[in-house]
Amino acid sequence: xxxxxxxxxxxxxxxxxxxxTCSGDKLGDKYACWYQQKPGQSPVLVIYEDSKxxxxxxxxxxxxxSGSTATLTISGTQAMDEADYYCQAWDSSTVVFGxxxxxxxx
Amino acid sequence: xxxxxxxxxxLVQPGGSLRLSCAASGFTFSSYVMSWVRQAPGRGLExxxxxxxxxxxxxxADSVKGRFTISRDNSKNTLYLQMNSLRAEDTAxxxxxxxxxxxxxxxxxxxxxxxxxxxxxx
Numbered sequence: 001x002x003x004x005x006x007x008x009x010x011x012x013x014x015x016x017x018x019x020x021t022c023s024g025d026k027l028g029d030k031y032a033c034w035y036q037q038k039p040g041q042s043p044v045l046v047i048y049e050d051s052k053x054x055x056x057x058x059x060x061x062x063x064x065x066s067g068s069t070a071t072l073t074i075s076g077t078q079a080m081d082e083a084d085y086y087c088q089a090w091d092s093s094t095v096v097f098g099x100x101x102x103x104x105x106x
Numbered sequence: 107x108x109x110x111x112x113x114x115x116x117l118v119q120p121g122g123s124l125r126l127s128c129a130a131s132g133f134t135f136s137s138y139v140m141s142w143v144r145q146a147p148g149r150g151l152e153x154x155x156x157x158x159x160x161x162x163x164x165x166x167a168d169s170v171k172g173r174f175t176i177s178r179d180n181s182k183n184t185l186y187l188q189m190n191s192l193r194a195e196d197t198a199x200x201x202x203x204x205x206x207x208x209x210x211x212x213x214x215x216x217x218x219x220x221x222x223x224x225x226x227x228x
């Protein structure tokens with residue numbers, strides 16, 4: 001079965017750029033999206049179709065996808081961005097999620 | 107405003123059954139793929155099952171295949187998940203999620219319900 005691999009944790013200082021990766025076989029040939037989940041809350045879509053931002057999502061969130069890696073980039077990271085982030089793709093008629101990355105802003 | 111309201115969760119013994127429901131509003135329900143996504147305590151997200159707008163296409167995670175059945179009633183704007191032969195490892199918050207209008211490749215969950223907790227324990 002298809003797998004998406006994310007680093008368990010990423011740390012960033014306020015105001016700096018955070019990058020979270022998601023790796024999978026030929027992931028660049030698929031569409032990737034990203035969700036943010038804060039404790040006790042439902043996930044929120046922050047990036048879809050590799051690099052598109054839903055309305056209401058700040059411009060500091062951006063995405064890319066090429067080769068075997070999709071990347072979520074948060075520029076000028078703020079304390080409110082501290083959360084778990086999950087990548088997701090579709091493969092062989094199944095939805096696949098990455099294991100999640102805990103972003104710590106310190 | 108899109109709203110997804112899950113119900114039907116609770117405590118059930120191993121081997122038991124539950125049916126989850128998700129009442130949808132604020133969009134043309136029959137035009138969209140709908141899915142169930144679960145999250146075990148302290149764990150990540152897992153895509154459980156999805157169904158096309160017409161109900162003609164479905165998918166299931168290997169972990170639930172043969173035990174869970176997804177369905178929808180477009181006249182009632184409601185999504186269902188029938189869960190049989192429940193196991194301890196099915197314990198999780200189950201989210202109803204709205205996907206796109208097209209089955210497959212551009213799968214994107216743009217709206218999520220608040221989730222309903224299923225606990226499988228004796």
